[in-house]
Amino acid sequence: MGSMRIHHLSLANFRNYTRLELDFSTPLTLLQGDNAQGKTNLLEAIYVLATSRTPHAVAEREMVNWLALEESFPYARLVADVERAGRRQRLEIVVAPQNGEGGNGPTFRKQVKINGVARRALDLVGLLPVVLFLPEDIELVSGAPAVRRRYLNVALCQIDAAYCRALAEYNRVLTRRSALLRHLRERGGNQDQMRFWDERLVMYGSTLLARRQEAISALEGEAQTRQRALTQGREHLRLRYLPGIDLAPDRPEEEVLPMLEAARIEALFGEELRAGREKELAAGTCLYGPHRDDLRFLIGGRDLRLYGSRGQQRTVALAMKLAEMAVMTQALGEPPLLLLDDMMSELDARRRAALLSTLNGVPQAICTATDWSDFDEGFRARARCLRVVEGRIEEAERSA
Amino acid sequence: MSTQVLPGPVIKLIEAFSGLPGIGPKTASRLAFYLLRAPQEQALNLAEALQDLKARTVLCARCFNIAETSPCAICQDETRDASILCVVEEPLDVVAIERTREFRGHYHVLHGAISPVEGIGPEDLKIDALLERVRREPVREVLLATNANLEGESTASYVAHLLKASGIRVTRLARGLPVGGDVEYADEITLSRALEGRREI
Numbered sequence: 001m002g003s004m005r006i007h008h009l010s011l012a013n014f015r016n017y018t019r020l021e022l023d024f025s026t027p028l029t030l031l032q033g034d035n036a037q038g039k040t041n042l043l044e045a046i047y048v049l050a051t052s053r054t055p056h057a058v059a060e061r062e063m064v065n066w067l068a069l070e071e072s073f074p075y076a077r078l079v080a081d082v083e084r085a086g087r088r089q090r091l092e093i094v095v096a097p098q099n100g101e102g103g104n105g106p107t108f109r110k111q112v113k114i115n116g117v118a119r120r121a122l123d124l125v126g127l128l129p130v131v132l133f134l135p136e137d138i139e140l141v142s143g144a145p146a147v148r149r150r151y152l153n154v155a156l157c158q159i160d161a162a163y164c165r166a167l168a169e170y171n172r173v174l175t176r177r178s179a180l181l182r183h184l185r186e187r188g189g190n191q192d193q194m195r196f197w198d199e200r201l202v203m204y205g206s207t208l209l210a211r212r213q214e215a216i217s218a219l220e221g222e223a224q225t226r227q228r229a230l231t232q233g234r235e236h237l238r239l240r241y242l243p244g245i246d247l248a249p250d251r252p253e254e255e256v257l258p259m260l261e262a263a264r265i266e267a268l269f270g271e272e273l274r275a276g277r278e279k280e281l282a283a284g285t286c287l288y289g290p291h292r293d294d295l296r297f298l299i300g301g302r303d304l305r306l307y308g309s310r311g312q313q314r315t316v317a318l319a320m321k322l323a324e325m326a327v328m329t330q331a332l333g334e335p336p337l338l339l340l341d342d343m344m345s346e347l348d349a350r351r352r353a354a355l356l357s358t359l360n361g362v363p364q365a366i367c368t369a370t371d372w373s374d375f376d377e378g379f380r381a382r383a384r385c386l387r388v389v390e391g392r393i394e395e396a397e398r399s400a
Numbered sequence: 401m402s403t404q405v406l407p408g409p410v411i412k413l414i415e416a417f418s419g420l421p422g423i424g425p426k427t428a429s430r431l432a433f434y435l436l437r438a439p440q441e442q443a444l445n446l447a448e449a450l451q452d453l454k455a456r457t458v459l460c461a462r463c464f465n466i467a468e469t470s471p472c473a474i475c476q477d478e479t480r481d482a483s484i485l486c487v488v489e490e491p492l493d494v495v496a497i498e499r500t501r502e503f504r505g506h507y508h509v510l511h512g513a514i515s516p517v518e519g520i521g522p523e524d525l526k527i528d529a530l531l532e533r534v535r536r537e538p539v540r541e542v543l544l545a546t547n548a549n550l551e552g553e554s555t556a557s558y559v560a561h562l563l564k565a566s567g568i569r570v571t572r573l574a575r576g577l578p579v580g581g582d583v584e585y586a587d588e589i590t591l592s593r594a595l596e597g598r599r600e601i
């Protein structure tokens with residue numbers, strides 16, 4: 001009763017959906033369809049409503065159906081009726097040209113409404129907590145540092161409104177501080193201007209660093225358990241946080257970071273900015289701070305990004321996603337909405353079983369598959385089975 | 401509708417309107433055609449207003465507000481308190497604060513805020529003139545009433561730092577303003593409270 005869920009999704013001109021009205025009447029929903037029919041787009045729509053951003057950070061314009069782009073007022077509209085703690089809310093995002101006029105190549109903007117009232121994008125985050133599993137999750141281990149920062153941000157923003165606000169402010173300060181450094185490098189000027197931006201960068205940045213440090217420690221514990229289960233106890237996973245400022249300037253690099261108080265982090269951050277002033281002025285951009293954070297995955301002391309096999313990287317990515325799920329569940333007091341995009345085909349039997357047992361423990365999950373056989377009959381019998389064909393959704397016969 | 405078939409004067413006006421902030425080509429055409437059909441008098445009034453805007457206004461040499469005379473009426477008003485100076489970004493901010501009738505000191509208009517993203521540095525604003533004024537005039541308090549967004553805050557912080565050396569009392573408009581709010585758009589009650597609750601920085 002009263003657990004978190006999405007009741008209804010309504011789309012207009014979102015990617016390949018011109019119009020969609022879909023009820024989620026059951027805890028489990030299984031969507032089957034060939035490639036490029038709209039399975040991923042549907043999960044993405046829910047993800048956008050939950051986090052206010054797309055999973056791959058694409059331009060706003062790309063959310064709008066390409067046919068609608070030809071119209072005089074092109075727009076996309078996403079609406080979800082959601083429920084959390086017994087409270088029903090309507091989340092809405094409209095993507096439309098910024099100045100309200102068509103013209104050639106207008107910039108598109110997201111407008112957010114909650115229960116019909118215009119709000120900021122960050123007010124949306126956390127109203128429908130989700131975890132999205134994608135085949136590309138392996139990039140969490142093999143990809144660039146930005147992928148790992150996004151992983152941390154998406155999880156933390158949904159469970160911690162203060163983190164979400166600090167992140168939004170940090171990014172605003174970061175843009176302006178970098179612009180000032182560039183301005184000072186190119187045209188010179190009074191360096192006293194840096195004082196304000198240093199203070200703000202340290203203030204918001206330290207909040208992010210402290211919270212990430214804490215979260216990584218919690219994630220490590222959860223991921224270790226998952227990794228052990230997925231490898232029959234053979235692999236012991238370690239996470240190492242590589243913060244974008246030196247949090248242990250007086251310790252050798254190999255040592256484990258001490259957990260620091262926010263006040264201590266602020267002091268270290270401030271010192272680093274003062275010491276690095278000339279370097280930043282020469283670079284004309286911000287060199288220190290959580291926007292340079294990274295995370296390393298180690299098994300037996302080996303860095304898996306560089307030395308892990310594809311299979312090993314995939315297993316660790318799955319363990320990290322399951323850990324994200326667990327940490328969010330603890331923070332929220334109930335599991336988030338689980339979105340699984342075409343995950344099963346990539347996984348071996350043991351990894352499938354781990355994912356299925358997680359699936360069975362959540363109040364609501366929406367999964368996609370190319371083949372019905374990706375999910376066993378027992379699962380299909382409990383799920384509502386739908387077919388996705390060219391941006392339309394129809395009920396599928398159970399025997400399919 | 402192709403603009404090529406339109407008479408030159410219409411095109412010229414559409415283009416002039418399009419250059420204004422917040423006005424796209426469609427709105428510009430609508431305004432131009434409205435004026436084309438409007439009575440002669442209305443169009444002439446607009447033309448005259450536009451001409452006077454430049455011909456009959458000056459920047460006050462003392463406070464840099466836009467006025468009909470220099471020094472402006474506020475600067476000439478001897479009943480006002482010359483020991484307190486309210487620093488604002490734009491002339492419209494003066495209008496907003498005057499509306500509250502809470503403030504009886506003098507003003508200093510910076511004509512913008514420091515904005516690294518837009519390439520606006522302190523040297524592009526009336527900041528040196530402010531320092532010069534504080535040195536020459538019997539100012540005891542400077543009230544920084546720049547906007548409550550990042551640009552306004554950073555400008556206030558920078559100016560406060562420069563004024564610290566002079567030993568003058570520097571205060572900031574209290575955070576009665578909505579966060580990210582402009583002075584210009586704050587309602588009178590909010591602004592009155594912000595003026596009363598100013599704090600030292």
Ligand SMILES: [Zn+2]
Pocket residue numbers: 460461462463464465471472473474475
């Ligand atoms: Zn004046």
